[in-house]
Amino acid sequence: MKNQNSLAFPVSKDTRDAAENQIREQQKETRYDIRDFTIEYIIQKFQDGLFFVPKYQREFIWPQNHKERFIESIILGLPVPMMFLADLDDGRLEIVDGAQRIQTLEEFRNSDLKLKDLKILDSLKGFTYEDLPESQQRKFDTKALRIVVLEDATSANRRKEIFNRINTGSVKAKPSEVRRGDFESPFMQFVIRCASDAMFRKTCPVSKSLVSRREPEELVLRFFAYSDRYKVFKHDVYKFLDKYTEDLRDNFDKDKMESEFNQTMHFVNRHFPNGFAKTKNSSSTPRVRFEAIAVGTNLALRQNPNLTPGSLSWLDSEEFQFHTTTHASNSAPKLKKRVEFVRDMLLGK
Structure with a gap:
């Protein structure tokens, strides 16, 4: 007995022929x-x-x-x-x-x-x-x-x-590792180079094991993607980052992005006592904390390139801690709140 769906939505001969041709072509690969x-x-x-x-x-x-x-x-x-x-x-x-x-x-x-x-x-x-x-x-x-x-x-x-x-x-590849192969392109080479930047490595400590798993590249990619598109982010962070990487594959404003990246890293190094980390001697940097500070700082500098921040006591506030907990870290509303909180604190709003 034929499946009811196949009766209701029959596949045409042309569609089958097209599928057959595609299968044969891909099998040659x-x-x-x-x-x-x-x-x-x-x-x-x-x-x-x-x-x-x-x-x-x-x-x-x-x-x-x-x-x-x-x-x-x-x-x-x-x-x-x-x-x-x-x-x-x-x-x-x-x-x-x-x-x-x-x-x-x-x-x-x-x-x-x-x-x-x-x-x-x-x-x-x-x-x-x-x-x-x-x-x-x-x-x-x-x-x-x-x-x-x-x-x-x-x-x-x-x-x-x-x-x-x-x-x-036995050790499953992380999305950042797979992405490195899937999207080998001028943009990914740019991200890899930024992830090796001395100032970035100084202000954003990452454990040796995570460095080998491409965590610095993951953080840099999030910095660029969220800086540009955090308002349209929904919930699936890896699909969001994959699409962003594919969109910028061969066509991106390298000079502008590099300038913003460098300005943000130098600003954080100059004004934040622990850089992106929680404490002076931290050996790693939580992603949500990095996103909040890095993207929030970049957004603030876009509005005021000559910004000199006031008190940074808000880094120890309950509100900042609430915004940078790992709970619901991939939630679009929470991402928006944490980056805009840092932006507004730096701008004195």
């Missing part, structure tokens, strides 16, 4: 074969540069327990997820998915990774690769891992899409 490489070979080719990590990938951020779990799986002979490489025109193989695992293999093989808390092989506590019996070292080196190798006809965009969809690592 992905061609691959499956190979088995030994761990020793994988590590050697990674060190030689034959296998390499592309720009859109994450930095090496697996925590100790994830590394140990992976190595334990290898030693036990348990199945591990396949890795994905892409065969490039120059003969090198781009690591589309598996950078975390390959770097962990290298770290362990070099005896730079000491096993501490294995779930099953607790007798290996304190072991490095060199401490393994020679027979187990040989088994480790010669163990073959299954690799999906994409043919060189696979486009760069398709490789990035595979990375974003598979993301088989």
Whole structure:
């Protein structure tokens, strides 16, 4: 019996033909074969540069327990997820998915990774690769891992899409990490450069682990996006930031945006005793606090570029604390209130 919806809304032959053509065209984008490489070979080719990590990938951020779990799986002979490489025109193989695992293999093989808390092989506590019996070292080196190798006809965009969809690592990619690959463009390069600015890093402390997860880039992007469009923001912050990034992909006022960014960073460094952080010795900066101060300051400077603020005692007020709590941080009304509160306080309204 046919579905009632299909009877009420029949798909025309032309629509089906168009769908068939699109599917066939997109299927041409992905061609691959499956190979088995030994761990020793994988590590050697990674060190030689034959296998390499592309720009859109994450930095090496697996925590100790994830590394140990992976190595334990290898030693036990348990199945591990396949890795994905892409065969490039120059003969090198781009690591589309598996950078975390390959770097962990290298770290362990070099005896730079000491096993501490294995779930099953607790007798290996304190072991490095060199401490393994020679027979187990040989088994480790010669163990073959299954690799999906994409043919060189696979486009760069398709490789990035595979990375974003598979993301088989145990540590899920953050939106800022995925966005770095999805929207590699002049605008994203500009954001990355701003996120490396010395004054920004000084006034906006970010922990080492979050730096590796692209948190500075996330904060800079929020600064620009909310400064320009906070009034039209609804509720889904990641879709909002994705659209903003796509809209400005190749067409943005670099000089104006860079000027506003620099003015805001210097203003905060000059007048705010703790910069964007809560305390002088903070090692991290809450996003909602950064948004409130950074965007609010920028809005105030747009109205008065020669602004000299009065008392900043409001930073310790209950009202400011209320506006910069994490509760409902993605709420449009709350975003509006916190940035406009800082703007108005700086302007003396």
